[in-house]
Amino acid sequence: MNAVSKAVDPVWGERDVTSGKGASDENFPVGSLLFARTNRAHVSAYYNFARVIDDMVDNAQLSAEAKIARLRGMEAVIRGEAEAPQRADAQTAVILRRHLLQTGVPLETATDLITAFCQDAVKNRYQDWEELLGYCRFSANPVGRFLLLLHGERAETLPLSDALCSALQVINHLQDVTSDLKTLDRSYLPQDMLAADGAKVEDVLLARSKPGLRHVFNRLLDEVDHLNRQAAQLPGLVRDRRMRAYCAVVVALSHRLAARLRREDPVAGRVKLGRVDVLLALLRGAKALIG
DSSP, X not given: OOSSOOOOBTTTBSSOOOOSOOGGGSSSOTTOTTXXXXXXXXXXXXXXXXXXXXXXXXXXXXXXXHHHHHHHHHHHHHTTSSOOOSSHHHHHHHHHXXXXXXXXXXXXXHHHHHHHHHHHHHOOOBOSHHHHHHHHHHHTHHHHHHHHHHTTOOGGGHHHHHHHHHHHHHHHHHHTHHHHHHHHOOOOSBHHHHHHTTOOGGGGGSSSOOHHHHHHHHHHHHHHHHHHHHHTTHHHHOOXXXXXXXXXXXXXXXXXXXXXXXXXXXXXXXXXXXXXXXXXXXXXXXXXXXX
16 A cells, blocks of 8 residues: 555546436437537537536535535636546536637536536525526526527527526426435425425425425426416527527427426426427427428
């Protein structure tokens, strides 16, 4: 045994934290063939980076301080302020920076995600809808902005994309409402809504939703429906034909997931899209592609 052990890097720690999660875990078609071939590598670089920083903040073996240190390290690499070790997780930031500089897409579409994930490292409850929307502003909206700006879309599309991405984020919170609390002690259900309906965060650990909790879900879905109505205008404003089709598919998926969450109980089991849902969404995309 060596007398002197190797010091642990205070930013990057000892090991890669990349998980086995992939595109199938998302509510939107990440590696979509609807993207032009010339843009797919850019999208893949962005997705790989987003997946790694998500892995960092959800890693149960890391302390909050260690998570934030790694995330800030990734941010420094994206901004060109630091170098990354020759390791798969850290190198996703190196690769994405290269793609962002090549395409001219703002660095903030990556660093804003880090802002959200640093918040996840230390915050596990949300007081109200506005606070939850503030989280979505950093955790989800940058994804849509990246895709639209990559395709050269106009600024007027961005608020509608924000509405769509926020809707999908809240939908994802509802899908994972039990597993988030069970594995991460994290809940995105607004505390004021729970209190108003006599419900508790811990109710998501029961076999099925109690009436008060179900009402909270429905109130959140009312807000999602409002966002989805705004988002429905997005495809009509997108100029790139492939991106317009992609937006139409994602808008349809968001509407159908929200409808499923109205009918099904996310506490009893994770609510997912069925084959018919996906097929109908793809048909919506095909119509937008032709149009």
